[in-house]
Amino acid sequence: MISADQVVNILGCPVHRMDLQSVTVRMVEMIESGGPHHVALVAVHTIMNARKHRDLLALYGRASLALPDGVSVLMASRLLGKPIRGRVAGTDLLLSFARIAAAKGYTFYLMGSHPRQVAESLARENPRLKIVGTFEPPYCDELSENVNSSIIKEINRANPDVLWVGLGAPKQDRWIAENLGALRVHIAVGIGAAFDFCSGRLRRAPVWMQRLSLEWFFRFLMEPKRLFRRYIVEAALFLPLVAIERLLRRTLAAGGRRAERSDGER
Numbered sequence: 001m002i003s004a005d006q007v008v009n010i011l012g013c014p015v016h017r018m019d020l021q022s023v024t025v026r027m028v029e030m031i032e033s034g035g036p037h038h039v040a041l042v043a044v045h046t047i048m049n050a051r052k053h054r055d056l057l058a059l060y061g062r063a064s065l066a067l068p069d070g071v072s073v074l075m076a077s078r079l080l081g082k083p084i085r086g087r088v089a090g091t092d093l094l095l096s097f098a099r100i101a102a103a104k105g106y107t108f109y110l111m112g113s114h115p116r117q118v119a120e121s122l123a124r125e126n127p128r129l130k131i132v133g134t135f136e137p138p139y140c141d142e143l144s145e146n147v148n149s150s151i152i153k154e155i156n157r158a159n160p161d162v163l164w165v166g167l168g169a170p171k172q173d174r175w176i177a178e179n180l181g182a183l184r185v186h187i188a189v190g191i192g193a194a195f196d197f198c199s200g201r202l203r204r205a206p207v208w209m210q211r212l213s214l215e216w217f218f219r220f221l222m223e224p225k226r227l228f229r230r231y232i233v234e235a236a237l238f239l240p241l242v243a244i245e246r247l248l249r250r251t252l253a254a255g256g257r258r259a260e261r262s263d264g265e266r
Contacts, residue, residue: 002016002065005017005082006018007082008076008077008080008082008084009080010042010047010073010076010077010080010242010245011047011048011050011051011076011238011241011242011245012050012051012057013042013046013047013050013051013057013060013066014060014061014066015042015066015067015068015073015077015084016065016066016067016068017068017077017082017083017084017085018065018067018068018084018085018088019084019085019086019087019088020086020087020088020092020093020096022085023039023065023067023088023093024093024096024097024100026065027039027097027100027162027187028100028104030064030186030187031106031161031162031186031187034186035185035186035187036180036181036183036184036185036186036187036188037064037065037186037187037188038062038063038064038065038173038176038177038180038187038188038190039063039064039065039067039187039188039189039190040059040060040063040065040066040067040169040173040176040189040190041066041067041069041088041089041090041093041169041190041191041192042060042066042067042068042069042073043069043070043072043073043169043192044070044072044073044230044234044235044238045169045230045234046060046069046169046170047073047238048234048237048238049169049170050170053170056170056173056174059170059173059174059177060173062177063173063177064187067088067093068084068086068087068088069087069088069089069090069192070087070216071087071213071216072235072238072239073087074086074087075239075242076238076239076242079239079242079243079246080242080245080246080249081246089194089215090166090191090192090193090194091191091193091194091197091198091204093189093191093194094122094164094189094191094194094198095122095125095198097162098122098125098126098129099125099126101126101129101130101161101162102126102127102128102129102130103128105130106130106161106162107130107131107132107158107159107160107161107162108122108129108130108131108132108160108161108162108163108164109131109132109133109134109135109155109158109160109162109163109164109185110131110133110134110135110164110166110195111134111135111136111137111151111155111163111164111165111166111167112136112137112164112165112166112167112172112191112195113136113166113195113196113199113201114136114195114196114199114201115134115135115136115166115195115199116134116136117198117199117200117201118134118166118195118198118199119131119134121198121199121200122198132158132159132160133154133155133157133158133160135151135154135155137151137167141171143175148179152179152182152183155183155184155185156182156183156184159184159185160185161185161186161187162185162186162187162188162189163183163185163187163188163189164189164191164194164195165188165189165190165191166190166191166192166193166194166195166196167190168192168193169190169192172190172191172192173190176188176190202222203222204218205217205218205219206218216231216235217231219231220232
């Protein structure tokens with residue numbers, strides 16, 4: 001079980017205070033104890049989107065893990081007094097857990113963009129890794145009932161330990177939440193653009209930029225039109241909103257302490 005102290009609420013969205021290493025340990029525990037579990041990655045764009053769609057806030061609240069993806073999320077956690085040790089990028093999580101799965105015999109199923117290329121890339125790095133199936137769904141806002149039913153049947157026939165879903169947020173998380181009860185998997189993970197990086201379709205930032213927390217800037221340079229709103233507009237609003245939330249929390253806490261003193265004096 002995850003305690004309340006291990007979660008930080010950022011603009012209404014719960015985020016688990018876990019780094020990559022602790023997440024992989026927790027995922028092993030999930031597989032060994034059974035499932036199904038929903039693991040989501042929470043970035044600035046995710047939180048800002050969830051503020052406008054209350055169903056998303058509820059969805060991330062129900063997830064077994066809602067993980068911090070992005071340096072701004074880490075900064076927000078520090079501002080709110082519950083610092084998170086490190087970010088959990090989808091690509092890092094997939095690559096890291098692939099090594100663990102290869103050693104322990106866990107099975108993967110890949111659903112998203114160019115999954116066969118992703119499978120080939122993972123297999124080159126981890127020859128013992130068992131990938132029991134791949135599926136590239138049609139590009140659309142919402143899958144038809146027939147297509148969705150056939151996807152679930154295909155996944156269940158493969159019976160994977162971990163289902164990796166790369167459809168972009170929040171589409172991937174909505175799909176997992178809506179279908180988790182019908183899936184025979186231990187864990188379903190929404191990992192965003194990780195498939196694009198692992199397949200080679202997109203270049204990932206150099207390691208030195210990742211270490212300097214500049215991966216977002218590299219991605220913006222690669223896709224400026226698509227990512228302008230996410231990395232410039234939303235990012236500019238995010239931390240000021242968090243600072244306001246911090247001030248409101250401190251004001252409410254101070255008011256509560258004054259009320260307690262007043263009651264004690266009576």
